[in-house]
Amino acid sequence: MSASRALHRVIQVAIETGYLPENFSYLDQQRFDDIAADKVLLLCTGSQGEPRAAMARLAEDQHPDVSLDKGDLAIFSSRTIPGNEKSVGKVLNALARRGVDIVTDNEALVHVTGHPRRDELREIYGWMHPEVVVPMHGEARHLKENAKLARECGVKETQIIVDGQMLRLWPGERGVIDEAPVGRLFRDGNLIVPDADGPVKERRKLSFAGIAVVAMTMSRRGDILAEPDVVLEGVPAVDVAGEDMVEIVLDAIDGTLRSIPQKRRGDLDMVKEAVFRAVRGAINEAWGKKPVVKVLMTVVDGRG
Numbered sequence: 001m002s003a004s005r006a007l008h009r010v011i012q013v014a015i016e017t018g019y020l021p022e023n024f025s026y027l028d029q030q031r032f033d034d035i036a037a038d039k040v041l042l043l044c045t046g047s048q049g050e051p052r053a054a055m056a057r058l059a060e061d062q063h064p065d066v067s068l069d070k071g072d073l074a075i076f077s078s079r080t081i082p083g084n085e086k087s088v089g090k091v092l093n094a095l096a097r098r099g100v101d102i103v104t105d106n107e108a109l110v111h112v113t114g115h116p117r118r119d120e121l122r123e124i125y126g127w128m129h130p131e132v133v134v135p136m137h138g139e140a141r142h143l144k145e146n147a148k149l150a151r152e153c154g155v156k157e158t159q160i161i162v163d164g165q166m167l168r169l170w171p172g173e174r175g176v177i178d179e180a181p182v183g184r185l186f187r188d189g190n191l192i193v194p195d196a197d198g199p200v201k202e203r204r205k206l207s208f209a210g211i212a213v214v215a216m217t218m219s220r221r222g223d224i225l226a227e228p229d230v231v232l233e234g235v236p237a238v239d240v241a242g243e244d245m246v247e248i249v250l251d252a253i254d255g256t257l258r259s260i261p262q263k264r265r266g267d268l269d270m271v272k273e274a275v276f277r278a279v280r281g282a283i284n285e286a287w288g289k290k291p292v293v294k295v296l297m298t299v300v301d302g303r304g
Helices: 001-014 029-034 054-059 085-097 118-128 138-151 198-207 245-259 267-289
Strands: 073-075 101-105 164-168 177-180 185-188 193-196 211-219 229-233 292-300
Touching: 054 085, 073 245, 085 101, 101 177, 101 211, 118 138, 198 292, 211 245, 229 245, 245 267
Parallel strands: 073 101, 211 292
Antiparallel strands: 164 177, 185 193, 211 229
16 A cells, blocks of 8 residues: 555544544645645655655655745654664755754654554453454564553463564464564665675675785695785775785785694695684774685695
């Protein structure tokens, strides 16, 4: 259901339940230009900064039927859901740049909650007499309190589950029986990739701390057959004292290789891990950030 259709449905439900009078009437957005500016009260979607909702489009003067002018008043009767601060702030700042006055629950008692209070929940449980209650909205502490309230209201069984858990309600004994994959997915070019361990996460790290690539050539018995090559991307060229960062990395590699006895250099995986740690540690000490480090090792037979 679109946001505008949902808003129309909310108004209709409010009329049906008596919160609005039966003769309550309203005009759609296409009638905006027909009414004097000081006679208009707009009900708009987009309290959480949704980019395609009415408030965001009004703030950017991109709405097809409605516009706001300097001195108009925008009232946000919502509270920002954690995680939406940036998008809501963007809308508020855009409105302010247009000269629109803004009132939020920080300035006045305008917040209207969409969540039932305890007495309202008690009333619902009294109407329905459920056999089992499964709290579905809120953080862990909210789910726990909701379940506690349900038991106080005579509900015999409550089930608290977390994202991804599959709860069997019927037939048989109720309980968690399996897990389903959950989490955010990103469109990455032509691909859909996971948020947690996918390439998007890796690129975020690259954007923060850059990458250091070390190329080495060694024999199977651990002889160093060529000087290591180092490529740094997104890493400062020099440290605070002006020392070349590539030289810092090369010195760290040289010191690490020298510290490994010849007999142990045949363990190439150990050598690779030691160089990895040395490079990351040297850059972190010089810069204060740990870059992504890749050690590329070419292994050949003999000494060359």
